[in-house]
Amino acid sequence: MISQFFVLSQRGDNIVFRDYRGEVAKGSAEIFFRKVKFWKEDEAEEAPPVFNVDGVNYIHVKVAGLFFVATSRVNVSPSLVLELLQRIARVTKDYLGVLNEDSLRKNFVLVYELLDEVIDFGYPQTTSTEALKSYVFNEPIVVDAGRLPPLGPAAMFMQGTKRMPGTAVTKSVVATEPGGKKREEIFVDIIEKISVTFSSSGYILTSEIDGTIQMKSYLTGNPEIRLALNEDLSIGRNGSSLYDYRSSAGGGTVILDDCNFHESVHLDSFDVDRTLTLAEVILKIRADFSPNVTANTITVQMPVPSYTMRASFELEAGATGQTTDFKEGSRRLEWNLKKIVGGAEHTLRAKLTFSQEMHGNIAKEAGPVNMNFTIPMYNASKLQVRYLQIAKKSKTYNPYRWVRYVTQANSYVARL
Amino acid sequence: MAPPVSATKSPSPSQPSGKSEVSDLKLQLRQLAGSRAPGADDAKRDLFKRVISCMTVGIDVSPAFSEMVMCSATSDVVLKKMCYLYVGNYARCNPDLALLTINFLQKDCHDQDPTIRGLALRSLCSLRVQNLVEYLVAPLVVGLKDHSSYVRTVAAIGVLKLYHISATTCHDSDFPAALKALMLSDPDAQVVANCLYSLLEIWTQEAGHSEEAAREIETLYGKPIIYYFLNRIRDFSEWAQCLLLDLVSKYIPADNNEIFDMMNLLEDRLQHANGAVVLATIKVFLHLTMSMTDVHQQVVYERIKAPLLTLVGAGSPEQSYAVLCHLHILVMRAPMLFSSDYKHFYCQFSDPSYVKKLKLEMLTAIANESNTYEIVTELCEYAGNVDVPIARESIRAVGKIALQQYDVNAIVDRLLQFLEMEKDYVTAETLVLVKDLLRKYPQWSHDCIAVVGNISSNSIQEPEAKAALIWMLGEYSQDMMDAPYVLESLVENWEEEHSPEVRLHLLTAVMKCFFKRAPETQKALGAALAAGLADSHQDVHDRALFYYRLLQYDVAVAERVVNPPKQAVSVFADTQSSEIKDRIFDEFNSLSIVYQKPSYMFTDKEHRGPFEFAEDLSNLAIGGDSGDDAIRSAQRYQENDKDLLLSTSDKEENGGPTRNGSNSSTYSAPSDINSSLSALAPSSTSHTVAFAIDDLLGLGVPDAPILPLPPALSLNSKPVLDPGTFQKKWGQLTVSSSQESTLSIQGVASLTAPQSLIRHMQNNSIQCIASGGHPPNYKFFFFAQKEGSSSFFLVECIVNTASAKAQIKIKSDDASASDAFASIFQSALSNFGSL
Structure with a gap:
């Protein structure tokens, strides 16, 4: 059973805080945040989703840059709590249309209504968006979805093609539309x-x-x-x-x-091949699918040796919508492409300046190359x-x- | 990488002082209180919102309590709910004002709208005010019979809330019986589930001291109720299904047919989208088939594998982590069943490091003849990873696989290639591994030594790696041309070597080298012994002195002691005992799996069920009245915790952490002696060894206990109390005295193992019934009996040797004597170690 539920912003502010059983001290949110922020156990730098501090179990998921946290004193099922937290985030999004810090702050009373029904005295009750409708009386204050960080798979709705309405998934299940009548969709x-x-x-x-x-x-x-x-x-x-x-x-x-x-x-999609000549890196991308499909927002990342001082880039002539960057802190090359049409091929030459003599094989100290992309209307x-x-x-x-x-x-x- | 904690006041929420805000809110609320003007509700809504938002960020808005209550007379549901939330939060600190709210809450409990009735009842029960319980009973009685299922669900949990405020009121009104009846008859699944939640919690809490509650729990696990739930499990919400499945996992079927019927019935639950349901179902399957080994292993594992692997791929990283932890324990128990699925455990670029770590362990476990090549190739890729902890972890994994004896040839080659990568941490990790490998496969020494010999000892900073290199220099000095000179230069830099562990190894290595190549090493040995004797570290000094005297006595004997012929290690010790592993496995689908610890290690006693507590106590040593018995069984417990006396002292001696299942300290000669000692001295006698040492040091057991100023109370010197009774009494009695006491320095020094304190207290007529713990924390349960009376004193004593503090909780049949007893106990404790 869950003792407390709270949502914290990236800076550690309480956005929502609900104490169900009164058995964990009020300062738990701060304890949690400090622990996560400065995690350094087991050599890892990232806090696992579940940990225990002084007999209190802290279980959290990160959604849209927010921490959804539950505390418990008993030996609960971690899956159950994690699934529940994820579900709470999803239900909240259903009601608010957009899930981010701003929308939560504007609608926290509605969120409290939801939380009252979803969990009672630490025990999960109902998490069905539909069933909850009869218990939620607040009208959501709709927040502009303008500049939102991507929210995982659902973020697809906000990107690119004209084939789908941009408002689709940022629509609340309860809010009435300006036109009065709801669109059946x-x-x-x-x-x-x-x-x-x-x-x-x-x-x-x-x-x-x-x-x-x-x-x-x-x-x-x-x-x-x-x-x-x-x-x-x-x-x-x-x-x-x-x-x-x-x-x-x-x-x-x-x-x-x-x-x-x-x-x-x-047989699908991309192929990345590269050649290495001393300190010159050539990244080549070929889009290996039919020309009527386009891939969006491609990011190619490549870790480089720790003694890399600078990197200069050379894009192919006439390249548009491409940016390159050398992230000094994380020692990475980044190459962003707005889109690639099927069948097209792009090349990036990067010259790296090292602070010391290169010893051995650069391949052992750089890479692997990771690529992120999205291809709409293709599976x-x-x-x-x-x-x-x-x-x-x-x-x-x-x-x-x-x-x-x-x-x-x-x-x-x-x-x- | 994290910034120093002192310098970083965490970005705490920017909170206004709140004082002026609260008084402003109060004022405005008062103005609106009686207003019936149009738009007043909207204005109130805004104000209420501001109040609640202050409450959320932690500003104390309780001063506005009466104003809030005044404004609460409204028909607006949104306002009502905000008010309920506010009242629920502050009622406990304002019990008098809370009385004001009872009136309108009670009225709302009779509202026409079932939603309002439910909300009011829930808020009423959430007030958590002791003197208001009388107002709860009537609405709850009505609520349990309400024709709206919503109100009944609220009432069912409401009973539990009442129980937590006042258990007696709850029993006096016969609510548990009412809940049970409702549970077995209500058509609404959520009502049934909530009844079950409440009953389980109430009865579990009471089972320790009420036979009736224990019996009721037994009926819940009985066939009729289990079947009643199983047959309608699909009606329940996914969350309630988890509850039911957990209940079912405790049921013991009569025969195999029943087991198969149940598994068939529940099979489709394995394909549920909710990971919690799937894991709960798997727990049922595993428990049902526990007694039938072949089916258990083959059929069940095969059946649950696919859903688990699918769940790992789906959902957020956090969800898949929880599933992966459970997969991890299954893989560890039956690696061969997963050996063909190894590709599922390859690390992905985007995996968080906590996931990667688990995957590496699984890859290590499932490696066998058929897949070792692929797995090791993959692991070697990670070794060059930019994520340094993962790179280290992968190298260790490669080493562990090599120790499992598959394809050693190829792996040794790979490891040696790591050394050529010239990355400090890679070299360091690899050296440690090569050392372990050589201990198991001495036949590889030529290949390894050739490569290791090329490594400059200056380039290695990490103590463990340096120690490993030095060990190899000593052990294989006959094969390494420049071994004496490398050692000599290391000895020259003695002052700059900060790690005592490295200095200890250096001493031993120089000794070994001396026996093989005396003329070349003599100078280095002399320098090393001199430096060692002047060393400020006690262990280093002692070892140097020991070697010195040993050489003085007879060089041949010294060689036999320091450099005896060694047998290759066949199996490295496992870090976790199989009993602990079994206990964790019993707690499948709980946090124990994630933490890889049984629940008693991380949960407070109050939050454990009585059964778990029972398990805890019975597994802590339970001894009869004979002291020796108690000690031996206390020790048995310790062994279970992998805290054997000797291995602890091993660790202390070398200061080397045990890692990777291989006890890193056993390779040095002195601890070889120790481990052979431990082989000679089985655990049952090891405590006498410890005592002998204690006696030698003059810190040990006092022969004739001198009681300091015996107080009026005298204790029975041979009391008898069986563990069951102890546990029962402990559950029933309340703490009559709770104190903190300080141990003397000698006391802390003597407390190398729980037994010494147990023995000491026994001499003071205080018996130990159970003990356990790891240094620096020990936990003891003691008891004593008043002379010529039947009343017992029960003590829980938690000792922290690091802070030299002891927390003492005393419970007694005779509370009036507990202070006198407490002083006896305290003085006995503070006397510990002196004399």
């Missing part, structure tokens, strides 16, 4: 995170896709929704059944347990939604249906 996201590691000779060492299908429904009256996937989809190594987890709130997830897809992963696994059916009798009822595919880099690494 449903969003389906097929988000795939790919992890690939290339060896220095270009072979793929590991490749993996973690995919999720997320649905967000703004439909009234909870109609039954059918989502049809590829007919040739086979799931599980030994044919275990597909389990469809559908919550009435529309925040549900479909889990495809251990899916085997009809096409292997490695590596070729999983497809064939149709989305909403069971409602009326003929005039035709809500907006948005289906979107996104591929994201999770851990896309090439070794030197």
Whole structure:
């Protein structure tokens, strides 16, 4: 059972603080923050999500740059508390439209309403966005979603293409629209995170896709929704059944347990190869997919030896939308590209100045090269939604249906 | 990397002093209190919000209590809720003013709207004011029977809140029985779940001293109730399912058919999106099949593997960390079942370091003939990682795999390549590993020595690595051409060597070298012994003196002692005993798994269930009335904690931390003697060794205890109390005296192991029933009996040898005598070690 729940800003301010059982001292938020900020146990510099100080267990998740923390004195299930914290963050976002420090500060009374219903005396009650609607009376004060840090997969909605409305996911489930009437909408996201590691000779060492299908429904009256996937989809190594987890709130997830897809992963996307000549680094990217697909916000990062003093960059002639940077503190080269069209190839030459003689092999002290990117309207696994059916009798009822595919880099690494 | 703590006043929230703010709020609230003007509610809302936001950042707004209550007469729900929140927060510090709120809360409990009724009832129960409990009973009775399920869920938890304010009121009104009836009949799943939450907490708290509660708990784990829940588990919310599954995991089925029925019923829970549900289900599976080993290992592990791996990939890093911790313990228990899944445990670029660390351990565990090559190749990539702690960790992992005997040949090559990378920390870690490898595979010495010989001792700063290099120089001085000269130059720089551990190793290495190449080393040995004798560190000085006298006595004997033929180490000691591991495994799906410690090591007693406490006590040594018995079993407990007397003294002697499961100190000659001693002296006799030493030093056990000014109270010298009764009494009695006492310096010195104190207290007619702990913290449970009476004194004594302080809690059947007893106890304690 949970003793306290609180949300802290990046600077350690209490934004929300709720004490459920009165068994942990009030200063817990400060103890927590100090511990996390100056963590240096086990040689690690990052605090694990769960730790114990003087018999109090502190369990936290980081969402949108905020700490969602629960304290407990008993030997609880860590998964349960972490899942609950994540769910609280999600439900809060459903109600506020946008989840960040500003929106929480403006709506903290509403958040307290939610917290009262989600947890009672430390025991989780209900976390369904829909069920909670009858207990929340405050109107959310909508915050401008303008300059927001990306919020994980959901941030996709805010980037780029005109095919989807930018307001989609920043809409509160309870707020009334200016026009008075709510728009009937449903969003389906097929988000795939790919992890690939290339060896220095270009072979793929590991490749993996973690995919999720997320649905967000703004439909009234909870109609039954059918989502049809590829007919040739086979799931599980030994044919275990597909389990469809559908919550009435529309925040549900479909889990495809251990899916085997009809096409292997490695034919997709990028290839990074590089040559090393003394202290010159050439990074070359080739987008290995069809020209009608575009990848957005690509970041290529490469750690360089600790004795690197300066780096000068040379982009190819006529390059636009590309920036380069040498981060001295973290000893990294960064190369940002706004977008890459399929089939295109880009090169970056970086000259490094070292403070000492280079000894041995630079490859042992630099790299690996990591790449972050997002490809909207493309999914590596070729999983497809064939149709989305909403069971409602009326003929005039035709809500907006948005289906979107996104591929994201999770851990896309090439070794030197 | 973190900035020094002193210099960084953490960026505490910029808070206004709040004084003027509060008085301003008070004033404005008062103006609005009676207002019925249009728009008044909006104005109130704004004010209330300001009050609540002050409350959140920690400003004390309790002075505005009466004004808030005055404003609370409203029909606006938003206002009501804010007011409830405020009242709930401050009622406890303003019990008199809280009375003002009872009236409107009680009225709201009869509102037409079930939401208002529920809210009011919840707030009423959350006031936590002792003298208001009488107002709670009636609304709760009505609430439990309310036709709205929402109100009933609130009431079910409300009973628990009442119990925490006043347990007697709760029992007097027969609420537990009412909850039980509701639990077995209510159609709403959340009501049922809340009844179960409350009942479990109430009965668990009482089970220690009430047989009835213990019996009720037993019924909850009984077949009828378990089946009742299992059959409708899908009606419950995911959170409540976790609760039910936890309950089910304690159920013991009658036969295998029943086990399979239950597993079939629960199988689909493994595909739930909520990791907590999946883990709770896995716990049920593991516990059900505990007695059937083959099924347990094969079928269950195979079945739960895929869902776990999927969960690790999904969700936030924090969620996957929790799952990964559980996967970790499974992998550690049955590595071979995961050996083909090794690629899942490769570190990803974006993994936080706490995740990477777990993955490295798993990779180490599952390495076998078929996958070692791939795993080691991958680990070697991490060794060049920019993340230094992870790079170090990976090198250690490579070494551990090598010690597991798979493909040693290739791994030694890789390790030697690390030495060529010329990164200080890589070299340091590798040296330590090469040293361990040589102890296990002396046949590799030629290859290793060739490379190690090229390393300049000046480039190594880390004491452990330096010690390892010096050890190799001593051990293989016959194969390393310049060993005597390297050692000599190290001895010349004796003053600059800060680590006593390194200096100890240097002494031993020079000795070994001397036996093999006397003419070349003689000078260095002389210098080393002289420097050692002048050393300020006690251990270094002692060892130098010992060597000196040994050489004086007979060089041949000295060689036999310092450099005897060694047997290769076959298995390095495991850091954690299997009993502790089993106990952690029993606590699957709890924080114990994340911390890798059983719960009694990190939870306060009050927050543990009585069963866990029982386990704690019974595993702490339980002795009869015979003192020797108590000591021996106390020791057994200690062994379980991997705190064997000898290994502790080992650690102290060399100052070398035990790491990686290999006891880094056992390779030096003197501790070789020690370890052979420990082999000769099995644990049961080791305490006598300690006593012998104590006696030698004249600090030990007093032969005839001299009681300081015996107070009026005299104690029975041979009291009898069995652990069960002790535990029961401990649960029932309240603390009659709680004090802090200081130990004498001699006392602290004598307390190298709990036994010495136990023995000492025994001489003062105070018996130990259980003891345990790690230095510097020891915990003892003592008891004593008043002469010629049946009343017992029970003592919990926590000793911290670092601060020389003891915390004493005394409980007694005869509270009037407890002060007298406390002074006996105190004086006995302060006498400890003197004489």
